[in-house]
Amino acid sequence: GENVEQHPSTLSVQEGDSAVIKCTYSDSASNYFPWYKQELGKGPQLIIDIRSNVGEKKDQRIAVTLNKTAKHFSLHITETQPEDSAVYFCAASPLYNTDKLIFGTGTRLQVFP
Amino acid sequence: GAGVSQSPRYKVAKRGQDVALRCDPISGHVSLFWYQQALGQGPEFLTYFQNEAQLDKSGLPSDRFFAERPEGSVSTLKIQRTQQEDSAVYLCASTRGTGSGDQYFGPGTRLLVL
Numbered sequence: 001g002e003n004v005e006q007h008p009s010t011l012s013v014q015e016g017d018s019a020v021i022k023c024t025y026s027d028s029a030s031n032y033f034p035w036y037k038q039e040l041g042k043g044p045q046l047i048i049d050i051r052s053n054v055g056e057k058k059d060q061r062i063a064v065t066l067n068k069t070a071k072h073f074s075l076h077i078t079e080t081q082p083e084d085s086a087v088y089f090c091a092a093s094p095l096y097n098t099d100k101l102i103f104g105t106g107t108r109l110q111v112f113p
Numbered sequence: 114g115a116g117v118s119q120s121p122r123y124k125v126a127k128r129g130q131d132v133a134l135r136c137d138p139i140s141g142h143v144s145l146f147w148y149q150q151a152l153g154q155g156p157e158f159l160t161y162f163q164n165e166a167q168l169d170k171s172g173l174p175s176d177r178f179f180a181e182r183p184e185g186s187v188s189t190l191k192i193q194r195t196q197q198e199d200s201a202v203y204l205c206a207s208t209r210g211t212g213s214g215d216q217y218f219g220p221g222t223r224l225l226v227l
Contacts, residue, residue, distance in 0.1 A: 006155075032214045043117070043204055043218035044156065051214070089155050095212045098169055099144060103155030 002027040004092050006104025013080050014112055021107045023090035024072045030092040033066060033073045034101065038087045047088075048075070051095075080111045117219035119205050125225045126195045134190045134222045138207030145188050146216060147180055148204040156204055162188060163211060195226045 003026040013019050025033075031052040036044035050057045050064045050073065057064050061080075066073040077084055087108050091101040118137045126132050138145050144163050148156035149172075158172040164185035173180070177196075182188040192199055202223050206216040 034214065034216070036218075041220075043206075043220045046215055046217065049214060091155075093214070095214055098161070099208065099211060099214075099216075100146065100158040100161055100169060100172070101148075101156070101216060102158070105155050106153075 002102040004102050004104045010108045012110045019077045021075045025092040029094040032093045032095045035075050036089045082111050085111045119219040123223050131193045136188045136205030142207035143210040144208045146206045150202040197226050200226045
């Protein structure tokens, strides 16, 4: 089955700097890669996603890149703000085969003012 | 509805008790998922419904876990004879339908088994 690895497990940055989180996946059938932000005591919140027919997607300060050949994808957050502090999870899914998400182990991002 | 809701938000059970966790998906969402999230870990898939049909239950850890969605909307996850290792946050998510991708999560139910 699918296995998703995520790193780093913790990331500390100064406000205004960029943050990058990387994930790798094992199943070449995976074709959908969402990123979730989870704040303490809350459920994961979808922040951006990408499908395998696209190499990059941007939404304001957030971007995701996908390298299908190498089976890895990354989340980029620019101009970080203290409210970006949270745990971020990547996930992978072979949509239409099974829609279940396989999650990475999470990255705790701390943005210091 | 405005989002996925779950109840109760917190549940404390004595070992051996049965518990029932409820999920109200976003109105009109066809697909519903249950995940289990242990402390400091990512969510792990438990089971998946499309309307009232349970299409995948491969993630249920044992036959003590049972899920249903009889009318294709509200879902209940039942855990019988709870064990300490069942302590976790149980998350529910819904999507518009097969292949739509974007799963919207509820706040979760935090279960503590003593």
